[in-house]
């Protein structure tokens with residue numbers, strides 16, 4: 638419960654991502670068989686080739702490489718934005734099968750929730766927590782009124798739960814979609830929580846394939862700001878942040 642409790646685990650990813658991308662791309666330009674090409678690729682350092690590919694904008698080979706993330710400690714505000722990204726797969730903890738019944742937490746009984754830092758900084762943390770406790774009481778009351786404490790009552794009782802409710806989700810995205818996701822969601826214009834999530838996902842994948850993700854992040858990391866009048870005006874800070882990530 639509370640401010641940022643974000644946890645992102647890189648569960649799995651395509652083995653030898655650079656080799657697979659080089660293989661897929663070179664097949665487009667080569668008369669060799671798939672297997673002959675695979676042998677050649679294995680002997681090469683594919684970093685430079687991939688750099689060239691990215692510059693050319695030949696992006697489809699990146700779609701063969703996927704990353705699987707486990708995400709915890711985000712609100713439903715954040716997950717709602719995340720699942721707008723359509724070139725991805727998701728499995729999210731259900732509020733129907735998993736009820737938000739009273740749990741004992743710091744002596745109080747509430748479901749888990751996220752408090753935005755701005756609310757804490759405004760001195761409203763305790764106030765916010767009290768409201769969550771009220772919602773928990775209303776939820777428990779509804780479950781009782783609806784008759785059982787299983788999936789049937791949860792499915793309607795959850796209508797009273799807030800966007801602040803914590804959720805868990807497994808996300809799979811390919812490398813091309815990740816580049817797009819990072820460009821829009823690591824930007825200062827994105828909402829703080831999904832920006833934190835995207836930035837952590839970028840940090841994890843950059844460690845695995847720096848050749849693809851070293852210049853990834855908001856568009857201004859490797860070019861001009863594309864936000865026009867909505868620019869945050871902090872291009873130097875943003876570049877520094879993503880250089881050091």
Ligand SMILES: Cc1cc2nc3c(=O)[nH]c(=O)nc-3n(C[C@H](O)[C@H](O)[C@H](O)COP(=O)(O)OP(=O)(O)OC[C@H]3O[C@@H](n4cnc5c(N)ncnc54)[C@H](O)[C@@H]3O)c2cc1C
Nearest residue numbers: 718720721722723724725814817818821822824826827828
């Ligand atoms: C700062 C910010 C503010 C936002 N505000 C709002 C808001 O107020 N209201 C709101 O509803 N949403 C809002 N969004 C969400 C936004 O509109 C997109 O739904 C979300 O970012 C998903 O991105 P996407 O559509 O580019 O791409 P993805 O779903 O990630 O797909 C990747 C790319 O594939 C292509 N693509 C995918 N599906 C199609 C398709 N069906 N047809 C054609 N091309 C496709 C597009 O090129 C797309 O960019 C906001 C996003 C940001 C970053």
